[in-house]
Amino acid sequence: MNLKETDIKDFLRRYSVAMILLIMVISLSLFSWRFLRPANLINISLQTSIVAIVAIGMTFTILTGGIDLSVGSVMALCGALASGCIVRNGFPIYTAILLALIIGVGIGFLNGLLIVKGNIPPFVATLAVMAISRGLTLVYTQGRPISGMGDDFVYWGSGKIGVLPVPVIILFIIFLISYIILRHTRFGLHIYAIGGNEETARLAGINNDKSKIFVYMISSFTAALAGILLTARLWSAQPNAGVGLELEAIAATVLGGTSLMGGYGGTGGTVVGAFIMGVLANGLNLLEITADYQRVIKGIIFILAVMFDIYTKKEKKKG
Amino acid sequence: MIEQNNFILSMENIIKIFPGVTALDDVTFRAEFGEIHALVGENGAGKSTLMKVLAGINSPDSGSINLDSEIVEIGSPGKAQSLGISMIHQELALIPYLTVGQNIYLGREPHRKIKTFIDWKKLYKQAKVQLSRLDMDIDPKTLVVNIPIAQQQMVEVAKALSINAKIIVMDEPTSALTDKETKILFRVMRHLKDQGITILYISHRLEEIFEIADRVTVLRDGFHISTSIISDISSDDIVKMMVGRELGDLYPKKNVPQNECVLEVKGLSSGKLLNNISFHLNKGEVLGISGLIGAGRTELARALFGIDTFDHGEIFINGDSVRIRSPREAISMGLGFLTEDRKEQGLFLGMSVRENITISVLKEFSSFGFPFFSKLKTLTEKFIKQMNIRTPNIHQKVKNLSGGNQQKVLIARWLNLNPRVLILDEPTRGIDVGAKAEIYTLIDRLAGDGVGIIMISSELPEIIGISDRVIVIREGSITGEFSREELSQDKIMQCAATGGIDES
Ligand SMILES: Nc1ncnc2c1ncn2[C@@H]1O[C@H](COP(=O)(O)OP(=O)(O)OP(=O)(O)O)[C@@H](O)[C@H]1O
Ligand SMILES: [Mg+2]
Numbered sequence: 025m026n027l028k029e030t031d032i033k034d035f036l037r038r039y040s041v042a043m044i045l046l047i048m049v050i051s052l053s054l055f056s057w058r059f060l061r062p063a064n065l066i067n068i069s070l071q072t073s074i075v076a077i078v079a080i081g082m083t084f085t086i087l088t089g090g091i092d093l094s095v096g097s098v099m100a101l102c103g104a105l106a107s108g109c110i111v112r113n114g115f116p117i118y119t120a121i122l123l124a125l126i127i128g129v130g131i132g133f134l135n136g137l138l139i140v141k142g143n144i145p146p147f148v149a150t151l152a153v154m155a156i157s158r159g160l161t162l163v164y165t166q167g168r169p170i171s172g173m174g175d176d177f178v179y180w181g182s183g184k185i186g187v188l189p190v191p192v193i194i195l196f197i198i199f200l201i202s203y204i205i206l207r208h209t210r211f212g213l214h215i216y217a218i219g220g221n222e223e224t225a226r227l228a229g230i231n232n233d234k235s236k237i238f239v240y241m242i243s244s245f246t247a248a249l250a251g252i253l254l255t256a257r258l259w260s261a262q263p264n265a266g267v268g269l270e271l272e273a274i275a276a277t278v279l280g281g282t283s284l285m286g287g288y289g290g291t292g293g294t295v296v297g298a299f300i301m302g303v304l305a306n307g308l309n310l311l312e313i314t315a316d317y318q319r320v321i322k323g324i325i326f327i328l329a330v331m332f333d334i335y336t337k338k339e340k341k342k343g
Numbered sequence: 344m345i346e347q348n349n350f351i352l353s354m355e356n357i358i359k360i361f362p363g364v365t366a367l368d369d370v371t372f373r374a375e376f377g378e379i380h381a382l383v384g385e386n387g388a389g390k391s392t393l394m395k396v397l398a399g400i401n402s403p404d405s406g407s408i409n410l411d412s413e414i415v416e417i418g419s420p421g422k423a424q425s426l427g428i429s430m431i432h433q434e435l436a437l438i439p440y441l442t443v444g445q446n447i448y449l450g451r452e453p454h455r456k457i458k459t460f461i462d463w464k465k466l467y468k469q470a471k472v473q474l475s476r477l478d479m480d481i482d483p484k485t486l487v488v489n490i491p492i493a494q495q496q497m498v499e500v501a502k503a504l505s506i507n508a509k510i511i512v513m514d515e516p517t518s519a520l521t522d523k524e525t526k527i528l529f530r531v532m533r534h535l536k537d538q539g540i541t542i543l544y545i546s547h548r549l550e551e552i553f554e555i556a557d558r559v560t561v562l563r564d565g566f567h568i569s570t571s572i573i574s575d576i577s578s579d580d581i582v583k584m585m586v587g588r589e590l591g592d593l594y595p596k597k598n599v600p601q602n603e604c605v606l607e608v609k610g611l612s613s614g615k616l617l618n619n620i621s622f623h624l625n626k627g628e629v630l631g632i633s634g635l636i637g638a639g640r641t642e643l644a645r646a647l648f649g650i651d652t653f654d655h656g657e658i659f660i661n662g663d664s665v666r667i668r669s670p671r672e673a674i675s676m677g678l679g680f681l682t683e684d685r686k687e688q689g690l691f692l693g694m695s696v697r698e699n700i701t702i703s704v705l706k707e708f709s710s711f712g713f714p715f716f717s718k719l720k721t722l723t724e725k726f727i728k729q730m731n732i733r734t735p736n737i738h739q740k741v742k743n744l745s746g747g748n749q750q751k752v753l754i755a756r757w758l759n760l761n762p763r764v765l766i767l768d769e770p771t772r773g774i775d776v777g778a779k780a781e782i783y784t785l786i787d788r789l790a791g792d793g794v795g796i797i798m799i800s801s802e803l804p805e806i807i808g809i810s811d812r813v814i815v816i817r818e819g820s821i822t823g824e825f826s827r828e829e830l831s832q833d834k835i836m837q838c839a840a841t842g843g844i845d846e847s
Contacts, residue, residue, distance in 0.1 A: 287441075
């Protein structure tokens, strides 16, 4: 009946996040002249790209109504494995990277299997895998950073093509692929369907189990990739890399308009969400707010984003 | 004996046992080419279960299925579809945040040369065609959440038709449809039948079955009772076979003296939805509210019960002006509200019958937060007996009960609270005649005890049969009020559709 009203709500739901980002950028640039300097902007995008890549994978799991808490640990483990293989075993760097990615995907497969066949809630299964992966990282690194991978490896995190840092370009490619998967493939549509109503999806002949396992493999793949990029950017693999990153990835996803209940959203919003977090962190740094307070602020923003999601969903139900 | 060849489908000696219930007990069911075959029975008789076996959702414990005289194994919904069987499910199950077109072709998306990629253009073009077969003029790119329930039901129909099935199962497709859409559906059904497609049709509305079906099969308590040609059988025969006994008067009506006003509403308005609504309700009175789907009846009930706010108006209970800001306050003032959407708003599907019935009185039956389980059990058993709720035991999860029995559980919960005013929104939707009669008797008894009852219903015979007084709502305004003596279907329809009665 009130088609206008639902239109406005749809618009709000879809673009509110982009508008927040815009407002933040404008106010920050008014606040601090340093913000708009190219070096700072490139720095923001470099720092954001890693979270954004992880968040894209996270979005897939959240769209199915699941979640992946293991991403931070998978990042650390795969970064360490890639570095270790090069430094300790003398593997060629691309063999090492490939191996780390394969192991990452394997962990995702395990996540999926636990959830689908073991009937363990995603929250619990990935929490356990998070602990296991972190433990393995600590064992493998013996608690010490691994470094000395050589310039060819470091290039993937610190190099540039033109003015753009390599991780930013990789983010762009990953985003494009994710967009095509979600918007143009049957698998993508089925992800939304599963998140919307599992039973209906099953009755439509969709293989829910297979799709879900695949989704967790995607999430772990992006985490592994981000782990390798982070290692390359820092020039060393840190055993405690990616601690707390799952929260940032989830926050970026939810800020980006993807519903925690599944079935609604997309990776475009997620990337914008990640940039909001990045701009915010940068702004807070410029305002000289300490990292501890920044955590508090991030937590509050996360809660607000979830509340917004629940609010708009409720309005929909009534309409 | 019967000639095997005429049958496109024969399900032989099907047995299906759920924990505690034998849902199908050696049922044999056969359907001919190009017939509309109705399947009737009380709530819990096993109709949906039999059809779910056919659609590959439930696997039978024993028995065999022949399609075109060949034995088939239907292991999954996908397999059923590929064998040419499609099903419209009893419960609406579209995916809210996908478009109409995406829902219609879910799992069978038209694809490009490379199979993984969807051909959106083709999908929406085909969806448009499917919708136009049903006279539906909506954009297939609309999200399903944004269309009304009746249209969602039609999308389910479009989805089932798009499979190009040989056998289409329709499990109570009309329970959420208005008359207009029901007519369209029947027209399409006849058309499909002419093309040699077999339709298996479940409904609790016997008029519909006499209008559309060629043959009818009755199930009772998991047994096959009879299959007959529709012209050889009367409505009373069917009812007798369904319930296994003679059914007395469907609408009992005692006359209760009604002169004490319990609820009064004055000038209630809310945006465009409700417009200056005033009425009163006496103790022991059944006030029917009629009108088309979407006229504002549910909105009125929601406003009364404190779920939605309203702009203007006053509510009096027992003569005192009250403000009702939340369902909690409504309940404390003696109001009860049985919502039309029992799954979304009423029941805790994953919880047991006992928990669902007693959740509203848990406080009175506990001390220091610990419930007295034996008392709760007695209470639950009382209701199960009194309302004839079919459940193997009080611990059965409500989601495993048939639709009608779920409704009874919900009514039982409200009765626990001894309300002064009970609002019932479509209380008999999806409920069999036997259970309907039980619910009518219950309403009558409650009224006899002095409870004021507001009954919202789209079924005119029901409204006329049970109400002491009826008001008709159209586009948010009251367009007519009739006492029991002046009631007729025509008058109500006229008020509901055009807003008044011609004085001629
Ligand atoms: N998944 C299940 N688990 C346990 N019991 C079940 C399950 N599904 C159905 N039942 C039981 O099997 C019996 C038959 O149910 P069914 O849904 O087939 O009835 P129905 O004839 O379709 O009734 P209605 O008219 O209310 O839809 C009921 O007693 C029901 O409680
Ligand atoms: Mg049923």
